[in-house]
Each structure stands twice: as C-alpha cells, then as structure tokens.
Amino acid sequence: xxxxxxxxxxxxxxxxxxxxxxxxxxxxxxxxxxxxxxxxxxxxxxxxxxxxxxxxxxxxxxxxxxxxxxxxxxxxxxxxxxxxxxxxxxxxxxxxxxxxxxxxxxxxxxxxxxxxxxxxxxxxxxxxxxxxxxxxxxxxxxxxxxxxxxxxxxxxxxxxxxxxxxxxxxxxxxxxxxxxxxxxxxxxxxxxxxxxxxxxxxxxxxxxxxxxxxxxxxxxxxxxxxxxxxxxxxxxxxxxxxxxxxxxxxxxxxxxxxxxxxxxxxxxxxxxxxxxxxxxxxxxxxxxxxxxxxxxxxxxxxxxxxxxxxxxxxxxxxxxxxxxxxxxxxxxxxxxxxxxxxxxxxxxxxxxxxxxxxxxxxxxxxxxxxxxxxxxxxxxxxxxxxxxxxxxxxx
Amino acid sequence: xxxxxxxxxxxxxxxxxxxxxxxxxxxxxxxxxxxxxxxxxxxxxxxxxxxxxxxxxxxxxxxxxxxxxxxxxxxxxxxxxxxxxxxxxxxxxxxxxx
Numbered sequence: 036x037x038x039x040x041x042x043x044x045x046x047x048x049x050x051x052x053x054x055x056x057x058x059x060x061x062x063x064x065x066x067x068x069x070x071x072x073x074x075x076x077x078x079x080x081x082x083x084x085x086x087x088x089x090x091x092x093x094x095x096x097x098x099x100x101x102x103x104x105x106x107x108x109x110x111x112x113x114x115x116x117x118x119x120x121x122x123x124x125x126x127x128x129x130x131x132x133x134x135x136x137x138x139x140x141x142x143x144x145x146x147x148x149x150x151x152x153x154x155x156x157x158x159x160x161x162x163x164x165x166x167x168x169x170x171x172x173x174x175x176x177x178x179x180x181x182x183x184x185x186x187x188x189x190x191x192x193x194x195x196x197x198x199x200x201x202x203x204x205x206x207x208x209x210x211x212x213x214x215x216x217x218x219x220x221x222x223x224x225x226x227x228x229x230x231x232x233x234x235x236x237x238x239x240x241x242x243x244x245x246x247x248x249x250x251x252x253x254x255x256x257x258x259x260x261x262x263x264x265x266x267x268x269x270x271x272x273x274x275x276x277x278x279x280x281x282x283x284x285x286x287x288x289x290x291x292x293x294x295x296x297x298x299x300x301x302x303x304x305x306x307x308x309x310x311x312x313x314x315x316x317x318x319x320x321x322x323x324x325x326x327x328x329x330x331x332x333x334x335x336x337x338x339x340x341x342x343x344x345x346x347x348x349x350x351x352x353x354x355x356x357x358x359x360x361x362x363x364x365x366x367x368x369x370x371x372x373x374x375x376x377x378x379x380x381x382x383x384x385x386x387x388x389x390x391x392x393x394x395x396x397x398x399x400x401x402x403x404x405x406x407x408x409x410x411x412x413x414x415x416x417x418x419x420x421x422x423x424x425x426x427x428x429x430x
Numbered sequence: 431x432x433x434x435x436x437x438x439x440x441x442x443x444x445x446x447x448x449x450x451x452x453x454x455x456x457x458x459x460x461x462x463x464x465x466x467x468x469x470x471x472x473x474x475x476x477x478x479x480x481x482x483x484x485x486x487x488x489x490x491x492x493x494x495x496x497x498x499x500x501x502x503x504x505x506x507x508x509x510x511x512x513x514x515x516x517x518x519x520x521x522x523x524x525x526x527x528x
Binding site: 068069070071092093094095096097098111113118130132133134135 | 437438439440442443472473475476477478480481482487489490523524
C-alpha cells in the first residue's frame with residue numbers, strides 16, 4: 036500500500052510526518068536539527084530516500100544536510116572529519132555549506148548592487164538557502180535558491196555548490212529589491228519534459244526562465260501589474276510570491292503575486308489575472324492538483340500588513356477552472372478567531388488517486404486533506420511556526 | 431592541548447558535548463585555533479568565519495582569559511594559559527532574542 040511522507044521545515048527544526056495511503060493515522064518524527072531554522076526539506080523524485088535540508092541561522096550561517104535513508108540519519112555532504120579542508124594548493128574545499136557568488140571573469144559576474152528598501156543601491160550578500168529543488172532525473176543534482184537572490188547547482192549531491200551566474204548576469208539586478216522577508220529566490224520549477232527549461236521566482240524581482248539549462252535567463256513578467264512599484268508594468272521588480280505548474284503541462288504556469296493570482300498559457304511569455312471572486316487576492320502559496328491540471332489552490336490572506344486570514348477564518352480556495360471561479364474549502368479548518376499565516380513554500384500535494392493536499396501554518400498546525408480539499412484534519416497542531424511543507428508519495 | 435568551548439548549536443552540529451580539545455602546531459593564535467578546529471570538524475566551516483573573507487561572523491564573539499578578543503588581530507599570539515590549555519578559548523553567540 037502506498038505511503039505518504041510530509042517533510043516539514045519550521046522555525047525550530049524539521050519534522051517528518053508519515054502515514055499510509057489512508058492518511059488518517061500519522062507518525063511524527065522530530066525535531067531534527069532542533070533549534071535551527073529549517074527553510075526547506077525536499078526529497079529526490081529519482082531516489083525518494085535522498086532528502087535535502089536547508090538548515091540556517093542568523094548566527095551560524097547556512098548548513099546543508101542530507102539523508103540517504105528517508106530521514107532516519109543525516110549528514111552534511113562534504114569533507115569527513117580529520118581530512119584537510121583545503122586542497123594541496125591551499126584553496127578551501129567546497130564543503131556543503133559554502134555558497135559563494137561566482138565572480139570569475141569567465142563564468143561569473145562581478146557582484147554589483149541591488150535596490151535596497153529605501154531605493155538606494157546595496158551590495159549583494161549571501162544570507163541563506165530558501166529552497167532546494169532536486170533534479171527530476173539525477174539524484175546527484177540539486178538546485179538551491181538563495182537570498183540574496185541567485186541560483187546555485189550541485190552536481191555531487193550537495194557537497195559543493197556553483198552559482199548559475201547567468202541569472203544575475205541578466206543585468207537587471209540593480210532593479211531587484213527585497214520583499215518584506217528578504218530578497219529570496221524562493222521557487223524553482225523544473226520542466227519534466229525539457230530538462231533545459233527552468234523557471235525561478237524572486238521576491239521582489241519576478242519570474243525568470245532559462246531554456247539552455249541555466250546559462251542564460253530572461254525575465255518573463257509581461258502582464259504583471261504592481262501598483263507598489265514606480266512603473267507598475269516594469270520588466271522586473273514584481274513581488275512574485277510563488278509559481279506552480281502541473282508536470283503534464285509545463286507551459287501553463289500559475290502565480291500568487293503580492294497581490295493578484297495570475298496564469299500563463301505560453302511558458303510565462305505573458306500573464307493574465309485569474310483572481311476572480313477571491314475575497315482577497317493577496318496570499319503566499321499556490322499549488323496544482325496532482326491529477327487535474329486546471330484545479331488549483333490558494334490561501335487568501337489579508338494585507339498589506341496584517342498577513343492573517345480575512346475575518347479570522349482559515350479558508351483554502353479551490354478553482355476547478357484554472358482560476359477566476361473559486362470556492363472556499365472550510366470543512367475541518369478553523370472558522371473563527373484564526374490569525375495564522377500560510378507561507379509560500381508551505382503547501383504541497385501528494386499523487387495518490389484521491390489527491391491529498393497539505394499546508395502548514397505559522398501557528399504550527401499542519402493540515403491534511405485526503406479528498407482534494409473537500410475536508411481537512413490537522414496532522415499536528417503545535418509545531419513551531421511552519422516555513423515549508425513538501426510531500427512524498429511512496430510505493 | 432587547546433581547549434575550545436563552542437555554543438550549543440555548534441556542539442550539536444559538530445556532534446560533540448562539552449569542550450573540544452586538539453593540538454595546534456606553531457604559534458597559538460586565533461587563526462591557528464580556528465583553522466585547527468575546522469580541520470577537526472569541517473562541518474563548522476563557514477559557521478564561525480565567513481567562507482570568503484575569513485572574518486568572524488557578525489553575531490559571534492571570541493573570549494579568552496576574561497578578555498574579549500573578538501576585535502583582536504587573528505594572528506596575534508594568545509596568552510600562554512590558552513596555549514597550555516589552562517584556560518579555554520570561548521566562542522559565544524551574541525544574545526539577541528530566541
């Protein structure tokens with residue numbers, strides 16, 4: 036019988052929630068890496084027992100952890116204790132927690148500046164890994180989206196990391212700006228049909244696409260309109276919160292922007308708004324049903340500053356028409372006095388016959404629906420604030 | 431024998447409890463201690479000093495023999511009590527919220 040493994044990153048550690056395919060009875064494992072912020076936990080589609088973790092701290096920086104046994108044991112990929120940490124010519128080895136922007140003249144780009152909150156220019160500084168995206172075909176390859184915004188790739192299962200510097204090399208970097216949570220590259224979508232096509236999203240720069248495996252990138256933000264930036268229709272500078280794609284249709288993208296829910300039917304070349312009857316079109320996550328490419332989910336949130344559900348009612352909204360027409364999903368979710376948020380990486384779907392939908396809240400609840408959102412139950416209620424949730428469907 | 435006391439998060443990361451001890455070849459300086467520490471515990475690379483600049487991370491402080499050495503030159507000799515292991519070298523996380 037199939038199993039489900041929910042990988043949860045929180046402000047104070049990682050948790051692994053497992054159940055059989057009924058998704059009724061859950062086991063909770065954790066906290067792993069207790070006390071550390073776990074921005075993201077994601078397993079390889081090729082080797083599901085290989086799981087990557089972004090472990091981070093304002094004090095101690097960035098750590099990458101990896102499990103090769105489904106989360107039972109963990110290690111930092113890299114140099115074993117006692118081995119020299121430098122090469123014979125004195126260069127530091129590329130341990131797994133080393134993320135250095137590529138400034139080499141051949142492959143990289145001199146680190147210039149990006150726009151700061153006050154409009155002045157500010158130097159690029161590495162802070163943390165927001166998102167890890169394992170390759171769909173090779174368990175040794177994994178991508179990392181980082182703050183300040185850049186994309187890195189590892190081809191040795193997380194031991195060493197190299198920036199795909201063509202993204203910053205697009206020369207619009209001076210117009211990128213941090214969102215309220217920082218200037219993070221938070222979404223990486225890999226096209227299952229074309230390994231050279233990758234989409235990424237940055238707060239607040241927008242969406243970018245490569246069609247040559249990451250060498251060159253172009254912004255794809257036509258149709259986005261953001262009243263909070265000087266030119267609402269600018270090429271870059273939009274605060275895109277999340278993008279999502281159904282694997283069967285890599286040319287169709289859905290977006291939750293700072294305001295507005297959008298879709299594109301042409302690989303991101305242009306976008307149109309599909310917010311429709313949502314009570315507010317602000318929110319963070321967006322996801323697509325595993326078997327119905329036109330069924331999508333969002334969690335409307337009150338903003339600009341409140342960042343809790345409207346009327347204190349936690350409601351997931353589902354559209355079965357690819358947007359515009361939305362229905363609230365409330366069964367099993369608190370409908371009074373609820374003031375949690377659901378962050379951008381904290382929603383996921385499983386691929387069982389009856390699609391499961393999952394999301395975590397800043398109040399520490401992880402909710403699961405085994406019927407595509409019709410009804411919900413909390414798997415856990417009292418974790419630390421949830422930063423991310425991913426799901427693995429296992430045989 | 432050099433004695434180093436790590437903050438709790440780094441003890442977890444290095445999978446040690448209590449002090450860590452090791453030998454340092456040559457003059458005992460802050461750089462020599464941190465190099466030797468990272469050589470014994472490579473998982474700590476980047477958590478105490480920035481990978482690129484090798485400068486102390488902003489929210490960490492270094493102490494020894496009751497003195498704050500955070501702003502001292504990394505190659506300055508340390509007191510004999512550190513070199514001989516009578517006193518530990520302390521790496522401390524600044525306290526700022528939970």
